[in-house]
Amino acid sequence: MTSESKAKIAIAGGGLLGRLLAWRLCQYDVNITLFEAGKLSVPQGACWTAAGMISPLSELVHSEKQVYTQGLQSLDLWSDWSRKLELQGGRAVGFRRAGSVLVAHGKDRSELLQFLRELQGKLGESAREQVQVLDTKALRDLEPALHSFEQGLYLRGEADINNHRLLPLLLDVLRLQGVQLRELTRVNCEPWCISFPGGEEHFDCVIDCRGLGAKDQIKGLRGVRGEVMVVESREVVLQRPVRLLHPRYKLYAVPRSDGRTVIGATEIESEDLSPISVRSSMELSSALYSLNPAFAEARIVETRVNCRPATMNNNPYIHNEEGLIRVNGLYRHGYLLAPAVVQQVENQVAQQRLLVF
Numbered sequence: 001m002t003s004e005s006k007a008k009i010a011i012a013g014g015g016l017l018g019r020l021l022a023w024r025l026c027q028y029d030v031n032i033t034l035f036e037a038g039k040l041s042v043p044q045g046a047c048w049t050a051a052g053m054i055s056p057l058s059e060l061v062h063s064e065k066q067v068y069t070q071g072l073q074s075l076d077l078w079s080d081w082s083r084k085l086e087l088q089g090g091r092a093v094g095f096r097r098a099g100s101v102l103v104a105h106g107k108d109r110s111e112l113l114q115f116l117r118e119l120q121g122k123l124g125e126s127a128r129e130q131v132q133v134l135d136t137k138a139l140r141d142l143e144p145a146l147h148s149f150e151q152g153l154y155l156r157g158e159a160d161i162n163n164h165r166l167l168p169l170l171l172d173v174l175r176l177q178g179v180q181l182r183e184l185t186r187v188n189c190e191p192w193c194i195s196f197p198g199g200e201e202h203f204d205c206v207i208d209c210r211g212l213g214a215k216d217q218i219k220g221l222r223g224v225r226g227e228v229m230v231v232e233s234r235e236v237v238l239q240r241p242v243r244l245l246h247p248r249y250k251l252y253a254v255p256r257s258d259g260r261t262v263i264g265a266t267e268i269e270s271e272d273l274s275p276i277s278v279r280s281s282m283e284l285s286s287a288l289y290s291l292n293p294a295f296a297e298a299r300i301v302e303t304r305v306n307c308r309p310a311t312m313n314n315n316p317y318i319h320n321e322e323g324l325i326r327v328n329g330l331y332r333h334g335y336l337l338a339p340a341v342v343q344q345v346e347n348q349v350a351q352q353r354l355l356v357f
């Protein structure tokens, strides 16, 4: 095919889905244009705020089984795709498959039991193979910083990815692969057509990955507020994501390789994007302190707030018609589900007979 006869594909939204999909479609002989409302080097979407946990088991307790199944698929895809991305981009994406640990304070120990029961209810006996009950010694061996806890659960297969490495790396690779990048361009998506203030352009297929930016086109799409703090500590080093189970709030702490830890807990049914509240920051800080009192001296280096794009049933949304695919609603599962969802969309673009190697 000559470059004039190649299929032209537009992707709207340069967040997690948009970047990953653009990268996957680069393997075919197509022209790709990625439109982003903000600056691509300073991601505005939920993808930048996220903690990057890839935790099918932890999420299963509050979600449908589809999230777990697609999460497992994504885990395998991340292993493969992150290696390919690292080769193409020449640096690490920070994908770590070291499992995650759940703990609860003595008086809340029933939370761990309840978690295990719910998993068994959904997965049957296979839950036992995927979850290891840790006694005090096993917990200390695995996570020495959690020495004040007597018991925990180890979710072996879980992983996390450093989104602050992944997203810039994806951008560099897209540049290298010749994707046309149109930032600071807020667009609307219709079949075969991308429109923006002052003009429109036509494509063989438009893929709408605008997250909450697609609210007017997707009935029931809503934002669910989340808040995170980033702390830096020289004294406490966690080896993997840790979740603290508590009857009222559930803290997660995701350590990065640079001594920083991303912590969060909150999920608020609101599209408010104002800064983190005093209450949330106190609750997050005190939960963190209760993991290990040496966190008291950690420095709060950043706070972030954003809204997760969610559908009415909190499941991913893919709409496919001639000339237009809309993909959205990754909710709190963007990193958990993106590869599986992107692969589904890739197949749908192929069905429109636009993709040739």
Ligand SMILES: Cc1cc2nc3c(=O)[nH]c(=O)nc-3n(C[C@H](O)[C@H](O)[C@H](O)COP(=O)(O)OP(=O)(O)OC[C@H]3O[C@@H](n4cnc5c(N)ncnc54)[C@H](O)[C@@H]3O)c2cc1C
Residues within 6 Å of the ligand: 012, 013, 014, 015, 016, 017, 018, 035, 036, 037, 038, 043, 044, 045, 046, 047, 048, 049, 050, 051, 052, 053, 054, 185, 186, 187, 188, 209, 210, 211, 212, 213, 214, 225, 226, 227, 228, 264, 305, 306, 307, 308, 309, 327, 328, 329, 330, 331, 332, 333, 334, 335, 336, 337
């Ligand atoms: C606090 C918090 C913590 C999270 N933690 C996790 C986690 O640990 N694990 C996990 O799996 N998920 C997590 N998530 C969820 C995850 O971040 C989202 O599911 C994911 O980012 C959704 O990806 P997306 O590409 O659909 O949307 P986004 O990442 O929001 O990207 C949408 C992009 O579209 C652009 N855009 C919007 N409108 C337009 C327009 N009109 N024209 C052009 N561009 C437009 C935006 O600027 C943005 O760049 C978290 C989210 C939050 C808020």
